[in-house]
Amino acid sequence: MGFWNRAMSAMGMSAEQRSIENPSIPISDTEAMLGMLGVLDRNGALPAVSIEAALQVPTVFAITNFLPRMLASLPLHTFEAGENGEKVNDSVSQLLSFAPNEEESTFEWRRYHWHQVFTGGRGLSWIERAGTRAVGIWKMDPGKTEIVRHNGRKIYKFDGREYSARDVIDTPFLLKRNGLASYSPIAKCNKAISLAIAMGDFAGGFFAGGGVPPLALQGPLPEGRDAFQRAQTQIMKAVELARREGRPFFGLPPGHELKPIGTDPDKGQMTDARLFQIQEIARIWQIPPAFVGDLSKGTFSNTEQQDLQLVKHLVLHWCTSLELELTLKLHGWRNPVKRVKHNVDGLQRGAFKDRIEALARAIMTGQMMPDEARALEGRGAAEGGNRLYIQQATVPLEDAGKVPAPTTNPTNEEDGADDDAGTEDK
Structure with missing residues (x-):
């Protein structure tokens, strides 16, 4: 009787039940046996991805912290409308440049707002008004906000209240077709993040086990399910004890041997695969790899170019999105006389x-x-x-090399003329 038959017999399964080719026989019993052998832990599925689980991936954590901090640190000012508009320093502009409410600074508010955009896919805040003038801006939890349309108008339901669209600052990552719901970059690209989690779990399990790969025992196996499980437990204890004590070998019963199964990390190109996942995840947010610590292909020149790419093709897009939203909601949509604008030059603050x-x-x-x-x-x-x-x-080309004539003083000329005239009279 072969290993497979003995193992199945140990579980009390008949020859008909052992036929996995029979579609009428559920495969759950086979999965149970594989689970007993330690081969199958998650039914072959990738780990589930939520925002909390995704933040365990260093690349995701770095991106969703770096982008909100950078965007929140940019100076945000209000200007008079027009090409040469002067900077405005009224009470509404103070909400944006200093503190949106009495509880937090503009940096903290905007960092939270952008963090919700780059994780759950939407940033929301409601505007407190005294009449028509804004006197405060307060955060909203997008996960607890329902967005609906009533008589064609967009309504935000949050914390037992309803807010019209004109009183809500809304920055979606990407709107869905209905114009209400939005896509979450983490939920939409969950497979790339899930693969990174799986590789991290495998690496952790591999090195936590002393670098010992999954092993298969070959040789005569004990009869009966309980005996088989005891043998499995004893072998696992022997391997763990040898790993802890640093012994190079441990004994096995005569006629038995352990053989590694699966692919070891080196042959599976695990290092290269994990590096590729960094680049794959960075691509979700369109952030240059240098800003998540990937300098595998970085040079002095192209790293500087990635800095320019970050500003031109990522930062400016999101800045424009928030600028127009704040101008619309704080200053109206009928030819607003004031406009909100980021000062992107603030990114040069460290380059003296x-x-x-x-x-x-x-x-x-x-x-x-x-x-x-x-x-x-x-x-x-x-x-x-x-x-x-x-x-x-800088002078015209035809004047190059010419020495400018000394300027004359009309006053002196007149004085000189009077002196000459006086001399002649004398």
Whole structure:
């Protein structure tokens, strides 16, 4: 009797029941036996993915913390409408640039808002008003908010109250076809994240077991289910004891041997597979790999280019989304006289040399007044700093090499003429 037949007989199964080709026989008994042997733990399925489970993956955790922090750290100001609109410093702009309510700063509010966008797929906040003027902005839990349409109007139901769309700041990751529900990047791309979880679980189990792969016992097996389980338990204890004590071998009954089954991590290219999953997960949020610590293909030049790519193709898109939403909900939709805008130059806050050189060039080319540049650096106004300046070194080509003629003083000429006239009279 072979190993398979002896094992099935030990479970009291007949030859007909052992035929897994028979579609009328459920395979649950076979799965139970495989589970007893320690071969099948999750019925061959990938781990389930929720937001909490996804955050256990370092790449997901890094992205969903990095993007909200970065977007929340950008200066957010209000300007008068128009190309040359001046910065506004009224009570509504203070909600955005300092504190949206008495409980939290604008950084904390916006970080929570963006975190909900990049995990559950939507960020929501409701606007507290005194008449028509906004006096506060408060967070909403998207998981506890129901969005419906009533008479064609969008209504948000949260915490026992109903809010009209004009009183809710809504930033979806990607809207569904009905225009109400939104897609969650974690839920929509759960297989890529689930695979990363499975590889992490396998690596943890492999190294927690001392690097011992799954083993199969070959040789005469004891009859009966209880005896088989006792033998299995004793062998597992022997392997664990040898691992803990650092012994290179342990004894087996005569005529028995252990053989590894499955593929070891090296042959399965586990390191390469886990590295690929970092890039795959980063692709969900379209974030350059360098910002999740993947420098496997990074160089000095292309890492700098990834920095520019982050701003041009990711940050600006989300900034525009929130800017237009805040302008619409705080200043109205009929030709608003004020507009909300991020200062993306705030990303250069840590690059002192680049920032100063850019400001100096803007001043010397007449694009910025010195006081404006000083204000960006948190410095006070200086005498003569409220004027535009430009270098005079650039001249027309035909004037190159010519020495400009000295300027004459009309006053001196007139004085000289009077002196000459006086001399002649004398």
